[in-house]
Amino acid sequence: MNLLLDVKGLKTYFYTESGKIPAVDGVSFQVNKGEVVAIVGESGCGKSITSFSIMGLVKAPGKIVDGEILFGNHDLTKMKNKEIRKLRGNEISMIFQEPLSSLNPLFTVGFQISEAIKLHQKVGRKEARNKGIEMLRKVGIPREEKVYDSYPHELSGGMRQRVMIAMALSCNPKLLIADEPTTALDVTIQAQILQLMKKLRDELDTAIILITHDLGVVAEMVDRVIVMYAGQVVEQGGVFELFADPKHPYTKGLMKSTPKINELKEELQAIRGTVPTPSDMPKGCRFHPRCPYAMKKCIQQEPNLRELKVNYQVRCWLHEEGEVVLNELEERTA
Numbered sequence: 001m002n003l004l005l006d007v008k009g010l011k012t013y014f015y016t017e018s019g020k021i022p023a024v025d026g027v028s029f030q031v032n033k034g035e036v037v038a039i040v041g042e043s044g045c046g047k048s049i050t051s052f053s054i055m056g057l058v059k060a061p062g063k064i065v066d067g068e069i070l071f072g073n074h075d076l077t078k079m080k081n082k083e084i085r086k087l088r089g090n091e092i093s094m095i096f097q098e099p100l101s102s103l104n105p106l107f108t109v110g111f112q113i114s115e116a117i118k119l120h121q122k123v124g125r126k127e128a129r130n131k132g133i134e135m136l137r138k139v140g141i142p143r144e145e146k147v148y149d150s151y152p153h154e155l156s157g158g159m160r161q162r163v164m165i166a167m168a169l170s171c172n173p174k175l176l177i178a179d180e181p182t183t184a185l186d187v188t189i190q191a192q193i194l195q196l197m198k199k200l201r202d203e204l205d206t207a208i209i210l211i212t213h214d215l216g217v218v219a220e221m222v223d224r225v226i227v228m229y230a231g232q233v234v235e236q237g238g239v240f241e242l243f244a245d246p247k248h249p250y251t252k253g254l255m256k257s258t259p260k261i262n263e264l265k266e267e268l269q270a271i272r273g274t275v276p277t278p279s280d281m282p283k284g285c286r287f288h289p290r291c292p293y294a295m296k297k298c299i300q301q302e303p304n305l306r307e308l309k310v311n312y313q314v315r316c317w318l319h320e321e322g323e324v325v326l327n328e329l330e331e332r333t334a
């Protein structure tokens with residue numbers, strides 16, 4: 001596989017009256033061509049700000065203060081707004097959680113899709129219309145010509161999300177960033193939308209970054225998982241490895257709080273405590289106030305993100321010296 005996106009040591013800070021807020025604090029990861037990567041973590045861990053940084057959508061008082069975002073021959077952190085805007089939609093597209101707020105209520109779906117197509121491809125009105133209708137068909141919208149001439153409010157939430165996906169993909173982007181794309185939808189529609197994204201990935205070979213707080217949705221559709229906590233990556237690895245044997249106590253906690261389809265009766269354990277405010281980060285390991293395994297060292301010293309094996313990294317003192325004491329610890333705390 002070859003490299004499409006290379007995020008290196010990204011820091012995105014917000015400067016407010018109450019001080020500096022390190023929302024994204026030294027994040028590194030890569031996405032290969034056609035790969036589907038999930039960024040998971042609770043709200044407030046920096047997932048969305050990471051994607052906004054890639055899209056060039058960080059607004060004052062936020063600012064990228066360090067790091068590189070390499071995409072093809074470009075470092076996105078160094079590009080002018082105008083250049084980024086050109087890339088956005090053409091090579092990188094984004095879909096958001098609530099499509100009603102991203103679609104303009106005053107214009108028909110078709111108008112918005114064809115405008116997007118006309119903006120990025122040099123085609124006339126008629127051709128843009130045909131392409132737009134074809135995209136609607138591709139994302140599984142029935143009676144696509146009628147939908148094309150409808151207003152957003154005339155469609156259901158699931159249909160609107162399909163329209164957003166059609167719009168995002170209408171210019172054949174190399175990378176699609178989907179930020180909680182199914183959260184506002186009911187479970188059946190969620191599954192359909194994820195299924196659809198997966199199918200389109202296979203057809204169009206678009207790489208996808210799927211941002212979600214719900215580990216349940218990633219298992220079936222992603223190749224790799226990046227777990228973020230308090231503005232940092234705490235674990236990353238292939239989806240099978242990570243699901244079979246999560247290393248970081250935070251990832252373990254997330255998995256325990258995710259319902260499994262065939263284990264509905266099992267009581268879900270939420271992770272105790274809450275995500276720290278970035279302006280008031282705990283010393284040492286940022287997860288230590290919530291971690292059932294915290295040791296003295298964890299309170300004093302911050303662990304590094306460490307390569308545990310090929311393509312697998314974890315940030316935790318328990319994994320600092322090779323394979324781990326975690327199983328023993330688990331027996332003790334059980």
Ligand code: SF4
Pocket residue numbers: 248249250285286287288291292293294295298303315316317318
């Ligand atoms: Fe828990 Fe310590 Fe690992 Fe942090 S470094 S996750 S506190 S065991």
Ligand code: MG
Pocket residue numbers: 043044047048179180
């Ligand atoms: Mg978010």
